[in-house]
Amino acid sequence: MVLIGRGQDIDRIHAAFHSVRSTGRSRTVLVEASAGCGKTEVLGELVRHVESLGLTVLHTTAIAEEKDTPLSVIRSLVNGSPFPDELVRRFHTMGDAAARRISDDGRDAARRDAAWYELMRTFCTEVRTLARREPVVVAVDDVHHGDADSLRQLLHLARHCCSVPVLLAFTRPLVGEPVGSGFHAELLRQPNLDRVPLARLDVRGITAFLAELGHADVSADTAERCFEISGGNPLLLRALLSDTWPDSTGLRPSGGPGSSQAPPAGPAVTPRAGQEYGRAVVACLDRSGEKVREVAAGLAVLGGSFSHNLLSRLLDISAAELTENLQALRGAGIVSGTSFQHPAAKRAVLDSLEPSHRLELHRRSAELLHASGAPPALAAEHLRSAGQADGAWAVGVLRQAAEQALLEDVAGRAVSYLELAHSASEDPLLRAEIKIRLGSVARRISVADAERHVDDALRVLRTGRVDPSDAGGLGELLLAHGRLEQARTLLDQGRRPVDGKRARADDGHDPLARRGAWQVGGRSVRPDPPGPRPPADRAGVLARLGGPSSGREARHIAGTEGLLEITQLTDTTFDFVVDAIRTLLALGAVRRALHWCDTFLGEAAVRDAPGWEAAFAAVRAEGALHGGDLAEAERDANRCLALLPDRHRSAFEAAAVARLVTVHVARGDHAKAARLLSRPVADSLPDTVHWLHYLRARGLYCLATRQYDAALRDFREVGRVAVRWGTDRPALLPWRTDTAEVLLRLGDRDQGHRMATEQLALVQHGPPRVRGISLRLQGLAAERGARVALLNRAAVELNRADDPLELCRTLFDLADAYRQARQARQAAGVLRRARLLAKSCGLETPRDRVGAHGTPEVPVQRVVAEPPGRRSGWEHLSESERRVAGLAAGGHTNREISGRLHITMSTVEQHLTRVYRKLNINGREELISEFRAGVQV
Incomplete structure (x- = not known):
């Protein structure tokens, strides 16, 4: 199988051998082929043929690792020769002595030269002696790996055995590393030299190869595809077939490439380059030499940013060396032009690199690309692959590349660039700026990650290393995340004096006061986001949620929709779009709000922005509730939760939970609502507007389950915080009527x-x-x-x-x-x-x-404030456990219980665990049921 398509080449070598037998004169055959193209197999065929005739063959393979070992090739040849044992021992003794003299810093040059001459004369004499009895074949595979001293011996043999029947047969790559001591050039001068270049298989050769395996009926497309992936290299082709038919174990060489069991035949075959193919690529590179491996590694690392000059500088080799080694890669079918024959080949090369060496190549590539004026994205991608960046130039490149990635809607890449830039920067102000940008950009992907970046930026600000006036973007970002109180504090700290005095909240210079007309649904919309801006008249559209009904309300709706139609969704306009949709909800235009949610949901999905998609899904769930469609509200809220990462809790998650709780309460499914309210929440939740919606949903649950005191506390807390934050908008948060309903149930008409x-x-x-x-x-x-x-x-x-x-x-x-x-x-x-x-x-x-x-x-x-003692199991609770259980059953969260009883969250959790065990219940939901069972209403 391995010699398919090599019939003519083998005939040429056999003809050279028969010429030696018939004429009694020596010849030299040089088999040249790229790695994996069968030169070893062809030489092996000659050796087997000669041995079958009972003639003498001196055969060895030069090993790259022994290239610096004197006489390593010659010693291997004589070890397997029919020379007398005494002569072999003598030869080794002389070789060891010569090697010692070589290592003597050249101080005894005359004796060294004499030793070499004696060795060459002895070896040549013994070969001639053998050849006078019968033809002799001296075969050296991979002669380019031979040590310089052995190559001198072989050249001496070629020159001085012309009159005896000796066939010298060598194999080497077509191109690649130059062999030592001018061996190749001197060999080419020999008049009796036959060069036998082995070409790669073409499509016809591959078709014959497949037919030999039992695929005579394979389609031309399959053969063509095999050629495209393997480049016609027999070694790569065999590996490709092993990957394509993994169950045909005979295709995988065992003890040597060769015998195979034919895989199932069939014309409909899709070749698949997998693990075996990758191993074969690495094997070809190992056989081709160190320089070829280095060029392949550089080519794989540079990828699309390849240029001859860049690769030459990256590897610190000359243009001539680069050209020669690229030819070796092309000759082996690993590379086509300046690209790898198949992506699996590139992956195999990268995977074979030592990690530290691979990272260093990426880092060096980034430096060279930046120095050559390449687009920032090219250098940034190498920095990202290296996982590290140093210097102001790298930070600048990464930030520019991040903005370009955002324009191309590759937010994940932009985030990774900015995170790397943050780790590389040493300037506190610059690090804070990058964190603020991360807090904005990461919202496309994960609200939880965005909130984490905002928290990091706040921590830096609190250390005092950055002045609040230099972190202007952070205040706007806090507004976008609904953290209004923190935003006001920061913006107050960062306000500059106006006309020699500090700005007052009512003089038009207060950031939040100026946005007061924009506050919709618990958040303030920045009036002039950078980037694509909505028209200047939008303040008039969103200035009021009310006004005279009919005509004016309709004009507000039409104006808001007009803005949505012309606003492009970007990081800087995202909050405006969300608040504009919520404005439509507040104005009662539920169907139009749902329409715009669907529009931007589709755009966010197409642009691979799951964070945006989650936000629009949450707004849509709210709109579905306003429209009375519980099924749609549940679907949209679940979609929002599914888009949020599980590894981190976010305050925004509570918004979707609140919608789901409201749905289940409306359906009377209080058990599901209780399970949702038992989910852990983000520590930052009480600092955000999402807390208001969560509190209201929890209050509705307590109202539905007749926990009136708990419901009243939650609704009043909603009102207190909403008024304090300036987000009291009854159209979206009707806490007054919620409170009124509880009061009526408590008899306070x-x-x-x-x-x-x-x-x-x-x-x-x-x-x-x-x-x-x-x-x-x-x-x-x-x-x-x-x-x-x-x-x-x-x-x-x-x-x-x-x-x-x-x-x-x-x-x-x-x-x-x-x-x-x-x-x-x-x-x-x-x-x-x-x-x-x-x-x-x-x-x-x-x-x-x-x-x-x-x-x-x-x-x-x-509802009584304490659980009744007569219920079975309650009498076993300690006083502290009773207090914790009573508050938990009354609807309080662990955080609230911790605050009221002045104990840690961990202590609350431990008390509840013991309560559940003593009462033999499984959680808070059953605790509420147990509590209510003993309450008189």
């Missing part, structure tokens, strides 16, 4: 009515959805005589808003109000409509409705 009326006054000219919610709670808190009218007004507003969830709740309350007013027919009709609407929405029929039994005035007994 006056306070409930006050809260509902206060919210209604704030949204009197706002979107119909929040007006409808406010009217519903105002109606529930009103006197019976006014209740029907207010609830009817609420139903009209919610019908306008196209919110079936809130409309359904209002209709149930309206049916109760009609029944209390003794209008049975109207009550039945409204109740029937409410039930149909609840079924279509997947909404649980509201239980314990405030007016269901005509008892909104009757106080509902509050």
Whole structure:
């Protein structure tokens, strides 16, 4: 199999040998081929042929590692020769003595030369003596690896054995490292030399090769593809076939390339370059010599940034050497032009490099590319591969390349460049700038990573190594992440004096005050983000969420959509786009908001920005809740969570959790809601606007499970923080009506009515959805005589808003109000409509409705503050365990329990673990059930 296509070459060598036998005169055959192309096999065929005739063959292989060992080749030849043992021992003794004289710093040159002459004369004499009896073949494989002294002996033999039947047969690469002592040049001068170059297989040769394996019916396309991958190199071809038919073990050489068991035949074959192919590539390089390996390594490292001059400088070799070794790679079928024949060949070369050497080549390549004026991305990619960068030039290159990568929507690469630039920089201010940029860029991929970079930048600022006035971008970034209080503090510290005095919050120079008109949904939108800017009139569009209804509201919606149509999604416009969509939600344009969410979700997915995609999915879940579609809200919230990494918790994750909790509470699936609320949260959550949505969702859960005290605490905390942060927007966070509903269930009708009326006054000219919610709670808190009218007004507003969830709740309350007013027919009709609407929405029929039994005035007994002792197992709890368990069952998080009881989070967790074990329960959800089982309501 290995000699397929080599028939003519073998015939030439046999002809040279038969000429020696017939004429009695010597000849020299030089078999030249690239590594893996069969020169060893061809020489072996000659040796086997001569030995089969019973003639003498002196055969050896020169080894690269013994190139500096004197007479290593000649000693190997005589070891296997028919020379008398005494002569062999004498030859070794003389060789050792000569080697010692060589190492004597040349101080005894005359004796050394005499020893060499004696060795050459002895070796030549013995070969001539053998040849006079019968023809002799002296065969040396890989002669280019021979030591200089042995090569001198072989040349002496070629010159002085012309009149005896001796065939000298050598193999060497077509191109590659020059052999020592001018051996090759001197050999070419011999008049009796036959050069036998072995070409690589062409497509026809590969077809014959495959046919020999039992693939006579293989398609021409398969043979062509085999040629493209292997380059016609028989060694690479055999390895390729081993990878293609991994179960045909006979294709893998065992003890030597050769015998094979034919793999299953079939024309539909797709050659696959795998592990065996990679090993064969490395084997070819090892056989080709050190210089060829170095050139292959340099070519693999440089990749697309290759140039002859660059590679020559990288390897510190001359242009002539480079050209010769590139020819060797092309001759072996490993390289085509200046590219590897197949990506698997490049991978094999890179994998074979010593890691430190590989990294050094990448680092040096980056330096050379930068010095030659190459695009920053080329040098940056080598720095990234090296995993290290040094010097201001490297930091500059990495930052430029990061911005270019962002333009090409390769955010992951941009982040890796910036992280490397940060580690390479020694300037604290520059490091802070890079961290701030990372906090913005990383949002495309992972909100958690972005938050981590923001935290790092804040820590640097707190060390005092960077002045707050020099970290202006950090304040804007904190706003983007919803960390409003930290942003205000930083922006206050960084404000410059205006006209000799510090700027005041109300003089137009306060950053947050100036953005006050832009605050939508708990965050402030920066009015002039760098990069592509929305039109200047957008402040007029987003300045108010309310205003007179109808025409003006419609103009606000149209203006906001107009801005979205012309705004390109970038790192600097992303927050504007998100807030503009949430503005549409606040204005009641739910369908349009969902449309724009879908538009930007698709764009984020196409641009491989999972962080952006998660943000738009969260907004879409909120929009679906506003539109009353629980199924869509659940799907979008789960999509958001799926796009967030598991390895780090982010504050933003709580936004998606809040949407899911709201969905499950609406469906009456309190167990799922409890499991979600039991998930660990990010430590930074209470410092962000996402905390408000999380608190509200938890309050809704506590309200649904009749934990009224806990619900009231959460809703009031939402209001307190929202007012303090300046994010009190009832259209998106109606905490007043949430509080009113709890107060009504606790029997405090006056306070409930006050809260509902206060919210209604704030949204009197706002979107119909929040007006409808406010009217519903105002109606529930009103006197019976006014209740029907207010609830009817609420139903009209919610019908306008196209919110079936809130409309359904209002209709149930309206049916109760009609029944209390003794209008049975109207009550039945409204109740029937409410039930149909609840079924279509997947909404649980509201239980314990405030007016269901005509008892909104009757106080509902509050949940007791401590768990009853008479329940089985509670009596085994210690006092501290009782306190922790009571707070946990009341809806408090571990962090809140820690703060109230002045103990560590770890202590809280240990207490809860013991409580679960003593009560024989599995978690917080069962603890709540156990607690409620003993509570009188």
